[in-house]
Amino acid sequence: MSRLKVYGAVGGAVALVLIWPLAVGKIGQDAITKLVDNANSSAVSAKVVSYDRGYLSSVVKTEFTVKDPALIQQLKADDIPTSFYVTSDITHGLYSLTAHSKLDDSSKLPLTMDSTTQLNGSTKYKIDLGNWQVTSNNSKEKFTVSTSPSYLSGSIAMSGEATYKLNVPSIELDFASKEKLLISNLTGEGQGKRESGFWLGSHTLKVGKVNADDEKGNSVFSLEGAQYKFNSKLTEKQTRVESHNVLSVEKVKTTDGGNVTDLVFDATLGDIDKQSFGDLMALFQNNQELSQADLEKAIPYVNTLFSKGFYLSIDDFSMKVGEGKFKSDWKFTIPAGTDNVTHNPAVIMTALKGHINSDFSNELVKEYPFMKQTIDGALASKMVQQTQDGYELKAKIEQGNVVFEGGQKIPLMSLFLSGMIQQQSHNHAH
Incomplete structure (x- = not known):
């Protein structure tokens, strides 16, 4: 009897080994x-056209x-397909599947992907782009885009959590006019998860250098x-969203002699109501062009967003221009209780605080006399005070007015109307 049990156990194990690839x-x-x-x-839409599952492999x-x-319009103009077919050769492993995927027409785009998918659905991937060159068929201004071998790698969990790393050594645009744009050392990395129509997580993108040449080969911008x-991230018991963005540039040069260094733009959009913000994002992402019905659907989301309150802060906007320096910080707050803004937008002006x-340094004003x-x-x-190093502007926003440190008070509505008139004059001039 014991021998039969051994035979049965061995037989069961053999059967399991034999059917395991099918289960995988x-x-x-x-x-x-x-x-x-x-x-x-x-x-983009994606769908599985065919899945030929075999014993040890699948296609x-x-x-x-x-x-x-x-x-779609741009791709058709450049004779690039708007639909792409990808064929994946998959091998069934003991605990995972490995796949090598490539475009059916790789002559136009030498793109391949190698991936490993665990049985729980989590996937690691690496996408490689070989030397690639494509020429635009745009009759107005033809150009050629060339890239060096590049890659994108990362992972995607079944929970939706994702990571990525990007490396593009160079992208070059050559125009028929002989003008040229070169982007060097584009890299990036990030992690996070899409939730309620927006991204929670972090990204970092870096560009080593950008250079634009005119038709004579002279640099006009770098x-x-x-x-x-x-x-x-989510704050306040996962009910609010905070988005922090920092752009920095070491050096910018233009053909007119402009020289900007140490540029920093550090901004935060915070205390945003997660639910109404997510509803708005979903509405805009699911509709390329908003209909009147879509706009009416957005009204309660906008009202709730303002009613719950939020803020925008520019924590650091600074740069060096030649020998001069500029530095600024702002904060605008919509307090909770700012209701029915879609019916009465003027309520924003009176509610706004900040x-x-x-x-401005003395050197900056000397370098640009029109500022004087x-x-x-x-x-x-x-409205401006003079200091030992230059000039400073300090103002508070309260009760519908901009109140300067020197006592001057200007209604926000008048500034808004003045800006509208200037914008209309500018549009008519062009």
């Missing part, structure tokens, strides 16, 4: 199908179709050491 294939198909479904967005064909009307950092601080007349007028009206 079935579990893998479910996981891969779900991953493809999750790749659908307002800009999957997937179709990706561009849905964005503007992008930029070095650019970096963009983004971080978004401050504006700006500093404006500053002299602001000094006379006590």
Whole structure:
């Protein structure tokens, strides 16, 4: 009897080993199908066209179709397909599936992807782009885009949590006019998860250098050491969203002799109501063009967003221009209880609170004489104060007015109407 039990156990183990690849294939198909479904967005649709599942391997064909009307028009103008078919050769492992995927027409886009999908659906991937060159068929201004071998790698969990790393050594645009744009050392990394229509997590993108040449080969614009950092998170018991953005550039040069260094723009959008913000994001992402019905649907979301309150702060906006310096920080707050803004937008003006601080160095004013007349007028009206190093502007926003440190008070509505008139004059002039 004991010998029969041993034989039975061995037989069961052998049977399990024999059927395991089939189980792995079935579990893998479910996981891969779900991953493809999750790749659908307002800009691109994705679907599995065929899944030929074998014993130890499978072959999957997937179709990706561009849905964005503007992008479709551009792709057609450049004779680039709007639908792409990808063939994946999959091997069934003991605990995972490995896949090598490539475009069916790789001559136009040498793109491949190698991935490993665990049985729980989590996937690690690396996408490689070989040397690529494409020429635009735009009759107005033809250009050629060339890239060096590049890659994008990362992971996607079944929970939706994702990570990525990007490396593009160079992108070059050559125009028929002989003008040229070169972007060098584009890198990026990030992690996070899309939730309620927006991204929670962090990104960092860096560009080593950007250079634009005119038709004679002379540099008309160059930029070095650019970096963009983004971080978004939930606060106040997961009911509010805070988005922090920092753009920094080491050096910018232009053909007219402009020389900007140490540029920093550090901004935060915070205390945003998660639910109404998510509803608005979903509405805009799911509709390329908003209809009247969509706009009416957005009204309660906008009202709730303002009613719950939020703020925008520019914590640091600074730069060096030649020998001169400029530095500023602002904060604008919409307090909770700012109700029915869609019916009465003017309520925003009276509810808005905040401050504006700006500093201009003496060297900056000397370098740009046109600023002197404006500053002299602001000094006379006590909106600007003179300091040992230059000039400073300090003001508070309260009760519908901008109140300067020197006592001058200007209604926000008059500034808004003045800006509208100037914008209309500018549009008519062009």
